[in-house]
Amino acid sequence: MKKLTYAIPVVVIAVVGVLSSVFVVDEREKALVLQFGQIRAVKEKPGLNFKVPLIQEVVKYDDRILSLDTDAIEVTPSDDRRLVVDAFARYRISDVVQFRQAVGVGGIRVAEDRLSSILNAQIREVLGADQVTSDTILSQDRRVLMTRIRDQARTSARSLGIEVVDVRLKQTNLPQQNLDATFARMKAEREREAADEIARGNEAAQRVRALADRTVVETLSEAEREAQVTRGEADAKRNAIFAEAFGADPEFFAFYRSLQAYEKALKGGNSSLVLTPDSEFFDYLKADGASK
Template identity: 35%
Template sequence: MKIATGILVVLLVLIGFSSMYIVSEGQTALLLQFGRIERTSDQPGLHFKLPLVQQVMRFDNRILTMDAQPERYFTSEKKSVNVDFYVKWRIDNNADYYRATGGDPLQAAQRLSPIVKNALRFEFNGRTLQELIAGGRKDITDKVREQTDAAARKNLGIRVVDVRIKRIDLPDEVSDSVYKRMQNERLQLANELRYTGEQMAEKIKADADRQGQILEANAERDAAKVRGEGDAQAAVIYAQAYAQDPEFFAFYRSMEAYRHAFSDGKGVLIVKPDDPFLKYFQSAGKR
């Protein structure tokens, strides 16, 4: 009797334990009965079920990463590029996720991958290589995330959190053509800048020459004006002096001529003794 009671107590304990289950933080759960979904358990904590009849399937509710293999796409000019990307996703609807994937994350990633790749292919096909090089990644990933998120929610019960392009590699033949084109563009830009600089230098030089000529002409004009005024004043002075004493004026002019003629002390003057040039020498001798 005691043995039967003990067995009964053990069975009751086992049944009691099998009627409870715990959902941890960061998890969600489905309650299945003969493969049919009975209830979802999104809140962490202790939950109850029918023992032996109902089973619990737990899912990771955290953000998961699908790191895809690099894929080759073609631009609008039919040039190929190798794209390396990854996707951040999480379960959005337990029931839809279980029906679509059986609760297997690997199968979910396998089904999500073509959805993302098709969206990327569509976006790359609509852009030129120059647009990709210039930095169109953000626009591409935003549109791909929107498209894949809508399709994944509907078909897989998955929410696409983010799509990121890690790198875009060009095949060797494309890289060579791109680098050559970039080199030619930079060379053309350098030539344009050099030509513009030379034009500006010529313009500055021409302006400087013109200003110099103007300044020189103004200086010569002013100098000529001053010389003219000085010559006029000198002529007036000479005229006044001559009017006051013609004999002294003649004497002064002769002295100036003697000073210029004999200034270096080495000159030789050959004239007749009675030459008018020696008039005042003769007068000095008589005196």
């Protein structure tokens, strides 16, 4: 019974020791076996592995391609036109031993801080080169610039045990004050163009109105001329008819004209007509004149 009592703790300790000495490396990971902070083994293949319990510890790192977004920074190309640039990088831990020696217990956090500093330095260096202008950065040619940034950052990041897979510029914008100035300049340019268009439109409208007014004057003048001609022809025909009628019966024509004069002169109104009794105007109102 006493043997059984002593055996149970021994078995428990043995089981715990065996379990604490076993660790599994995933296919997405790399592992380091550390003893008192010193690297004793590197486990890069997935599977079951062993370590010395209590003395050794296992540190695992992601073996996949990781992503890093950099903070936006200002760069000044050769044309002195400042730009705000932010980028992202794809990287992986290529040498886990060198990575551990470079970043220590800080791990990924420290590594990404250092990698961000490397990327920002290379971005400033490449985009601030003599032959690089803001137009180049904003055009399709910036692919060449991104490749140059990647290659130079890859060289600098090797000391961290990191391989830079790719670097891309996410956004390339003008600073806010430059954006405001650019917007104001574009607005002024558009307003100037609008004023020019309005002036040209007013000028064209004036030409159209002047042409229409001239056409109206010409049309009225032509109509008036034709009316004068028509009236003149009518008056000529009327006079011819009167002359023919006068020639046919002068006495009747004189009588007709006198009646017309009476009709116009003897209307009611404020006007007064003073004539002598023996005036010829009343010949056809007299009995003897009527008989004639």
